[in-house]
Amino acid sequence: MRENRNEFLQNRLQRPRGIVDIVLDTDTYNEIDDQFALSYLIRSPEKVHVEAIYAAPFHNRKSNGPADGMEKSYREIFNVLSRNGEEYYNQYHEKVFCGSTAYLADEHSPIESAAARDLIRRAMGREEPLYVVAIGAITNIASALLLEPGLREKIVVVWLGGHSLDWDHTDEFNMKQDIAAARVVFGSGVPLVLVPCMGVASSFATTGPELEYWLRGKNTLCDYLCNIAEAEAKGDGQGEVWSRAIWDVTAAGWLVCGEAMHDRYEPCPIPEYDHHYGIDRNRPLIRYVYGIDRDRLMADLFGKLVK
Numbered sequence: 001m002r003e004n005r006n007e008f009l010q011n012r013l014q015r016p017r018g019i020v021d022i023v024l025d026t027d028t029y030n031e032i033d034d035q036f037a038l039s040y041l042i043r044s045p046e047k048v049h050v051e052a053i054y055a056a057p058f059h060n061r062k063s064n065g066p067a068d069g070m071e072k073s074y075r076e077i078f079n080v081l082s083r084n085g086e087e088y089y090n091q092y093h094e095k096v097f098c099g100s101t102a103y104l105a106d107e108h109s110p111i112e113s114a115a116a117r118d119l120i121r122r123a124m125g126r127e128e129p130l131y132v133v134a135i136g137a138i139t140n141i142a143s144a145l146l147l148e149p150g151l152r153e154k155i156v157v158v159w160l161g162g163h164s165l166d167w168d169h170t171d172e173f174n175m176k177q178d179i180a181a182a183r184v185v186f187g188s189g190v191p192l193v194l195v196p197c198m199g200v201a202s203s204f205a206t207t208g209p210e211l212e213y214w215l216r217g218k219n220t221l222c223d224y225l226c227n228i229a230e231a232e233a234k235g236d237g238q239g240e241v242w243s244r245a246i247w248d249v250t251a252a253g254w255l256v257c258g259e260a261m262h263d264r265y266e267p268c269p270i271p272e273y274d275h276h277y278g279i280d281r282n283r284p285l286i287r288y289v290y291g292i293d294r295d296r297l298m299a300d301l302f303g304k305l306v307k
Contacts, residue, residue, distance in 0.1 A: 005189065006285050010265065012129060012156055012191040013287040015258045020131050022048045022255065023119060025099070026248075027058035027136030028080065029072035030173075032228045033248035035080050036301065037135055039221060040249055042081075042088055043304040044256045048131075051122060052095045053077055054115035056136035057103065058177065066137075066177075067101035073136075074098050083221045099140040104180040107187075110146035111139065119144045123154040129191070131255060134159040135248040137174055142181035145188050152190040159185070159192065160251040162271065164199030165288070171275040172197045182271040192268065192286040193254055201247035203294050208233065208242060218306040225305070249301055250292055257300045262291035 024041055028034040042050055055074035057066030077096050081089045099115035110116065119141070123130040132155050134141055141159075145151050161174040161182065174197075175182050185192065195201055211229055215222035233242040254261050266288040270278035 009189075009191050009285045013193065013265075013285070016131075016255070019045070019047060019049055020255065021051050021128070022131040022133055023052040023054060023122065024050060025054040025056050025115070025132060025134040025136060025138070025140050026077070027056040027069060027073050028076040029062060029069065030058045030060065030136065032225070032232045032244065033246040034073075034135055035076070035225060035228065036246045036305075037133075037248040037252045038077065038080050039084055039225075040256065040301050040304055041133065041252050042084065042092060043307060044252075047256045050092065050095070051130070052097060052118055053092065054097050054119070054140050055099045056134075057100050057139055058136055058173075060173070066103055070099050070101055080221075083224045085220070100143060103137065103139055103178040104142060104184070107180045107184050108146070110143035112147075113140060113143065115140045116144040116147060119155075120148045120151055123151055124148065126154055129154060129156045131155070132157045133251050133255065134161075135174075135251050137177040137181065138185050139178050139181045142178070142184035145184060145190060149188070152188050156191040156193065157185060158195065158251050158254050160195045160197065160201060160248055162194065162196050162269075162277070164196040164290070165266070165269065165277065167196070167199050169275045170271060170277055175271060176275060179271055179273055186268050186271055189284050193263070193289065194286055195247075195251045195254065195289045197245075197247055200289055200292065201250040202245050204247050204250050204292055204297065205243040205245040206298065207244075214302045215305060222305055250289070250297065253292070253297045253300075254289065257297050260293040260297035260300070261289055262293075263287050263289045
């Protein structure tokens, strides 16, 4: 049985050829990289067809709780669509859905949301898989899997979360916000592409001078991205010389610019409540990203943003 499941997972986790249907699950107001990732995806129609965009919860200095974070992310999605231009706003503004207002209380109790229900409705009648690009706390996807366990046969999840398997902990923002949700997804047997943060996606960073050279003055979106990146760096007290990891782009990059992504099969790790991975070599396989061709992916990103 395990061999049959792993064969299914290996086939499903092959990087797709041609255009695939996706949904994006994003805590867009959390930082600055979601804005890059959202814009990158909607500007890559030769690779992906974005069917829906879901607002994910988050809680940090920019929100007073996960519900507030989700609401702010929901509004920021429309802001980013508007800055991409009327063509993009008109195409996508009716495809945006609110997500969960809380994190999972345990590993058995889903949280109802428009996002979770839309994912189920959109995926369950399909023949080909729906790709879920998740770049925040994975609450919405976990809830959908709990509400409809058969969903695991219909989707492929590409998640930016946790740190590399070689890192000494998994105390990473997306994962630690909702460990229960991460455990649900990792334990569900859903085809999963894991893009770790520290040790992998952390290499995908840009700087002020690079943004000024490639993006500043090109269009309204590019100026906005430059401004929020600079403001975030100053707000974090990074000084005159700074770089920012825009790592959410790498999850999108697995589908849009696969030649820049290096990955392999690994047994699915177990996110533990003590912020470490449990390892069981008998677990189902996932696709694990271990390296990124930073310059190749950055060139593709910048090329799309300036159009």
